[in-house]
Amino acid sequence: MTLRTAVDVSVDAMIEDLRTLVEIESPSRDHDALGASAKTVAAVIESRLGGHAALVESEAGPHVHWSGGGEPRVLILGHHDTVFPLGTLERRPFEVADGHATGPGVFDMLGGLVQAVHGLAALDDLSGVEILVTADEEVGSHSSRALIEERALACGAVLVFEGAADGGALKTGRKGCGSFQVSITGRASHAGLEPEAGVNALIEAAHQVLDIAALGRPEAGTTVTPTVASAGTLDNVVPAEAVLHVDVRVETADEKDRVEAAFATLAPHLPGAQISVHGSIGRPPMPQSASAGLFAVARQLLPGLEGRSVGGGSDGNFTAALGVATLDGLGAVGGGAHADHEYVVIDAMAERANLVAGLVRALRHAPADGNRRHLPKDGYGKRPTRE
Known part of the structure; x- marks a missing residue:
């Protein structure tokens, strides 16, 4: 060429x-x-x-x-x-x-x-x-x-x-991209003597991983990928805490809004477990x-x-x-x-x-309005004015 x-x-x-x-x-x-x-x-x-x-x-x-x-x-x-x-x-x-x-x-x-x-x-x-x-x-x-x-x-x-x-x-x-951190709080107990007295944050994390992965929509270009997980302290202690990290990629603003709303409404499966979510899709x-x-x-x-x-x-x-x-x-x-x-x-x-x-x-x-502007078609952002 x-x-x-x-x-x-x-x-x-x-x-x-x-x-x-x-x-x-x-x-x-x-x-x-x-x-x-x-x-x-x-x-x-x-x-x-x-x-x-x-x-x-x-x-x-x-x-x-x-x-x-x-x-x-x-x-x-x-x-x-x-x-x-x-x-x-x-x-x-x-x-x-x-x-x-x-x-x-x-x-x-x-x-x-x-x-x-x-x-x-x-x-x-x-x-x-x-x-x-x-x-x-x-x-x-x-x-x-x-x-x-x-x-x-x-x-x-x-x-x-x-x-x-x-x-x-x-x-x-x-794609727009971002990351989320999902923190799970349970309750520790002795894994052998009274596991039923605890709230297992690792089991709750397993539920959340499946819920989060299901948010992906490959047909719409949306990927939601749990990437890092940590939980527990010792092998004979019911885990009281767990943390998940998630990578998200979206092609449209509508999908950005949907995924962010879904993370905001994640709910625990186990009685007594608590969930907090931090993060967003920072790059549109x-x-x-x-x-x-x-x-x-x-x-x-x-x-x-x-x-x-x-x-x-x-x-x-x-x-x-x-x-x-x-x-x-x-x-x-x-x-x-x-x-x-x-x-x-x-x-x-x-x-x-x-x-x-x-x-x-x-x-x-080029003229000022030639190849120098575009109107977003995905509902994200607005057409700027030249000052």
């Missing part, structure tokens, strides 16, 4: 910047590491694009924000936190071999950040372009969500540089309507490009729910996110950098 009106990017330079970012480890919730990472991300942006990349302090760590000036037109969105603890680099250093770049965070999502910056660097005019690189995407984006939504509404179009889907496809839809669904206009532009630039709806969430879920046109999966082509075999396909890096350049060029010259 040949990208139309290609720009000149250096793969060697991208690899060196990728090495720089990977070798500054940035595990979520490690403020010192994230502080060093944010400064490095800002330095890479400034060295390639000029201007000033500001560090926006937060309780989760510093976010990085850069603007090309002028009226905001497009937001480049990513994150610099990773899931790997400090010391991972020593065991799994950055390497380039057999057409792949490997190392912690190389695919999710430092490779995408590098491609975005180098694609932008090849453009003559970056007015209207903003970059936001957050510090807490991997742990829920609690400190960055308000800033993400503010800049998305201001810009009117969002390009998310999470890693591509399998085969290099863009991510044109995402990203419907395919959010990406339709932008994906059409991407396919004009790169004929044959595929789009795919995926189960995982990203910060693009937040921007799409506001009615802001959002296209995801524009980052590195590769795989192994969150795993030891994480990798980036080097031969695809230049093409993806060219794709961001082409999309940004098109968005900077």
Whole structure:
């Protein structure tokens, strides 16, 4: 495939910047590491694009924000936190071999950040372009969500540089996702002398696991998956407490509301047992309507490009729910996110950098209401107004 009106990017330079970012480890919730990472991300942006990349302090760590000036037109969105603890680099250093770049965070999502910056660097005019690189995407984006939504509404179009889907496809839809914790309180007693005097929290948990799993509706794209359970203290004590953790994914706002209501009304089966529920579906669904206009532009630039709806969430879920046109999966082509075999396909890096350049060029010259807004079709969020 040949990208139309290609720009000149250096793969060697991208690899060196990728090495720089990977070798500054940035595990979520490690403020010192994230502080060093944010400064490095800002330095890479400034060295390639000029201007000033500001560090926006937060309780989760510093976010990085850069603007090309002028009226905001497009937001480049990513994150610099990773899931790997400090010391991972020593065991799994950055390497380039057999057409792949490997190392912690190389695919999710430092490779995408590098491609975005180098694609932008090849453009003559970056007015209207903003970059936001957050510090807490991997742990829920609690400190960055308000800033993400503010800049998305201001810009009117969002390009998310999470890693591509399998085969290099863009991510044109995402499920909403969240987690719940179900805590069960029973009553302890001696398991041999008087088990009937207790209220067995583990048995109650077993009932709840079955009730919770039954909330899934695969035909509607809804998965409700109990993932972690703990109960009891000793093998001769009737368990007085149990805790369940549940992963939830939904495709529509109606399903989000249904599942959240069902968790709120969970009831105990055993007399004397008590249940408390915490959690929600924090990332709303990203419907395919959010990406339709932008994906059409991407396919004009790169004929044959595929789009795919995926189960995982990203910060693009937040921007799409506001009615802001959002296209995801524009980052590195590769795989192994969150795993030891994480990798980036080097031969695809230049093409993806060219794709961001082409999309940004098109968005900077598009009418304000062209591909820059979408009206949510799933009843979630509302169409924003441009201020």
